[in-house]
């Protein structure tokens with residue numbers, strides 16, 4: 462019976478209006494949480510974070526960190542509140558060496574592939590390197606660049622590579638107009654602004670571009 466199958470369908474990232482926030486307790490939002498005992502007690506949608514800023518620069522410490530990440534992800538497998546992996550990614554404005562960041566990012570992508578989950582990506586500067594890692598990971602679910610503030614040229618490259626884009630409080634209006642509806646997401650990240658007003662602003666811009 463299709464109706465019952467639909468009612469029983471577990472929640473997915475695409476059901477949420479706000480696909481990336483760091484504010485706990487917000488309704489209709491995906492909270493980004495690093496592995497910790499608190500993750501296992503969290504009773505609302507979340508993503509498992511491996512932020513490039515917090516990647517260990519020391520090889521031994523990194524191996525331990527990635528083990529912990531994989532173990533937490535495996536222990537959370539089947540948890541209906543775990544809806545994505547991330548934020549994870551690459552950032553050329555932080556002090557962590559690129560090879561360490563890349564190792565952590567590839568680990569997070571492999572976990573997403575294994576658990577069949579979407580990915581929320583943080584990328585600053587290292588766009589080509591990020592795209593290479595994503596292409597190598599051969600992911601089957603949504604791969605979303607979060608907090609995108611760059612221009613339409615880079616946005617088109619990401620879209621051409623099959624990625625989706627999440628816009629937050631600050632974004633380029635020309636980018637808001639070119640993202641296909643099924644690959645456009647909204648987020649609050651660190652912002653105090655309500656996601657509904659962020660979404661309304663973006664959708665109004667798109668409407669006015671069509672007139």
Ligand SMILES: [Zn+2]
Pocket residue numbers: 481482483493548650651
């Ligand atoms: Zn964030």
